[in-house]
Amino acid sequence: MEEKYDVIVAGAGMAGLPAAAMAAKKGAKVLLLDRNNKENVGRKTNWGWICGDAVATSHLDFIKSNLGLSFSYPELEQEVEGVYAISPDFKSKILFDEGNGYVLNRPLFEGKMLEHALKQGVEYRTNFEVERPLIENNYVVGIAGKDEKKEHKEFKAKVVIDALGISTTLRRALPQNEYVERVVDIDDLELTGRFLYEFDLDHEDPLLYTPKYALIHLNQVIAPGGYGWVFPKKGNRANIGIGVQKRSLEIRNKKLNKKDTLQSLMKEYATSIPVFKNMRLYNEGPNGGEGYWSVAVRHQMEALTFNGYIGAGDSMVMPNPISAGGIGPALTAGVLAGINAADAIAKNDVSIKGLWKYNLDFNEHYGKKSASLEVFRVYLQSLNNDIINYGMKVFLTAAEAKQLSYGLVPELSLSAKFKTILQGAKNINAFRNLLYVVNKMKEINAIYEQYPKSMEEFPAWKRRITQEVKEVKEKFKPNPV
Numbered sequence: 001m002e003e004k005y006d007v008i009v010a011g012a013g014m015a016g017l018p019a020a021a022m023a024a025k026k027g028a029k030v031l032l033l034d035r036n037n038k039e040n041v042g043r044k045t046n047w048g049w050i051c052g053d054a055v056a057t058s059h060l061d062f063i064k065s066n067l068g069l070s071f072s073y074p075e076l077e078q079e080v081e082g083v084y085a086i087s088p089d090f091k092s093k094i095l096f097d098e099g100n101g102y103v104l105n106r107p108l109f110e111g112k113m114l115e116h117a118l119k120q121g122v123e124y125r126t127n128f129e130v131e132r133p134l135i136e137n138n139y140v141v142g143i144a145g146k147d148e149k150k151e152h153k154e155f156k157a158k159v160v161i162d163a164l165g166i167s168t169t170l171r172r173a174l175p176q177n178e179y180v181e182r183v184v185d186i187d188d189l190e191l192t193g194r195f196l197y198e199f200d201l202d203h204e205d206p207l208l209y210t211p212k213y214a215l216i217h218l219n220q221v222i223a224p225g226g227y228g229w230v231f232p233k234k235g236n237r238a239n240i241g242i243g244v245q246k247r248s249l250e251i252r253n254k255k256l257n258k259k260d261t262l263q264s265l266m267k268e269y270a271t272s273i274p275v276f277k278n279m280r281l282y283n284e285g286p287n288g289g290e291g292y293w294s295v296a297v298r299h300q301m302e303a304l305t306f307n308g309y310i311g312a313g314d315s316m317v318m319p320n321p322i323s324a325g326g327i328g329p330a331l332t333a334g335v336l337a338g339i340n341a342a343d344a345i346a347k348n349d350v351s352i353k354g355l356w357k358y359n360l361d362f363n364e365h366y367g368k369k370s371a372s373l374e375v376f377r378v379y380l381q382s383l384n385n386d387i388i389n390y391g392m393k394v395f396l397t398a399a400e401a402k403q404l405s406y407g408l409v410p411e412l413s414l415s416a417k418f419k420t421i422l423q424g425a426k427n428i429n430a431f432r433n434l435l436y437v438v439n440k441m442k443e444i445n446a447i448y449e450q451y452p453k454s455m456e457e458f459p460a461w462k463r464r465i466t467q468e469v470k471e472v473k474e475k476f477k478p479n480p481v
């Protein structure tokens, strides 16, 4: 038997929860589906809520102003004053993301968002496995899946919001179309490990652990093509993890004649931080604090809508390409998806055209600031530790790094830098390449400023972006160690 809704939100995570609450707040009849039970709302996989859990306050403010929902301790577990990126030789650190933020208690945070969505009148079905979209006349008209008894079930709606995260079974099964891409390149993924540790603290060290800052360790030997992180939680606890690019890991292993895996690197990194003594994994489900998952670090899908379909969060590869921060864009996109789904239904047009405004809204609020950062990521992955050490000391000032972290293209103070750049072909070449990267970022930002106002202009616009990114990837190949 089919049941009919205005909006189905598939996935009750960082994107799906605000999407459902927002659409319901605007009067839509909303069904929210997730494979988790209520106690585990937001859990990504059996491994748990695999995430660094750090989010900037500005994103929480966006939820407050749109949904009227505010957060405090304990779901905002630990306040931090910013994020430091630290060079492989530990000689440079750059305050990458100034301004305060929080390391979340993720189960509590998502639990609070769920309660809020239910208060708005959202209907919530747990233990439901979403298997595929229902397609009729080139429209998504609902979803098919299995309920808690493993029985086949279908639900229909005017709009389906895909908030299933990186492993989405919806986006990947859309009809072939020139708007939403169905595949993400493996080179654009970070394979990640994340451990939750309790420890006895030997001493604080601003380069290794401090409860005041989130720390990122760049190191192509320890985390090839990615980085390691130590994010403080309340008391003597921390969220520790690494992200690696598969291709960079293979090159690194070959160069060093090693056979390391994500798991072996993760364990080595987590247990080799000398300020922690007597480390114990703690909590979060059957795996006791250990977990592995993936995050995409390319520019977001260029178009986020299809007929009867909107994507939000990791299903649309929205995380920041440098930091992999995806909570902020997921919350933002969720709110905007809920608004646009309800508005399109009210106007009786849920075609790509009727939903197009969502693309413009996301671009304006987030997308245009983060897309060009993919270019910087590809460049960074082509540098070895020596050049990263040198570059962090000489190429980028703190102010420039901060601009980058806000999605701005740094205005490199060139003459000052040229004076300080030492002899050495490799460094000069890397600096020239940085100039190229900065120019490329400007070009991409300019293209995103002209995001197509209508779906008809989109294919030609997309070809420009695809060409720019292709050029950068052909120029810079992963080259760790």
Ligand SMILES: Cc1cc2nc3c(=O)[nH]c(=O)nc-3n(C[C@H](O)[C@H](O)[C@H](O)COP(=O)(O)OP(=O)(O)OC[C@H]3O[C@@H](n4cnc5c(N)ncnc54)[C@H](O)[C@@H]3O)c2cc1C
Pocket: 010, 011, 012, 013, 014, 015, 016, 033, 034, 035, 036, 041, 042, 043, 044, 045, 050, 051, 052, 053, 054, 055, 128, 129, 130, 131, 163, 164, 165, 166, 167, 168, 169, 192, 193, 194, 241, 293, 294, 295, 312, 313, 314, 315, 319, 324, 325, 326, 327, 328, 330
């Ligand atoms: C190791 C790691 C560290 C990270 N660190 C940070 C960080 O510090 N800060 C930050 O901002 N971002 C971070 N991110 C990214 C961030 O976690 C994600 O961007 C964010 O969770 C995206 O939210 P989402 O709702 O789109 O997807 P998800 O959080 O993945 O939620 C998807 C939901 O859909 C459900 N679901 C999936 N498939 C199905 C199905 N077939 N049927 C039914 N239900 C299904 C899942 O159970 C889940 O509830 C990190 C990611 C990783 C992997």
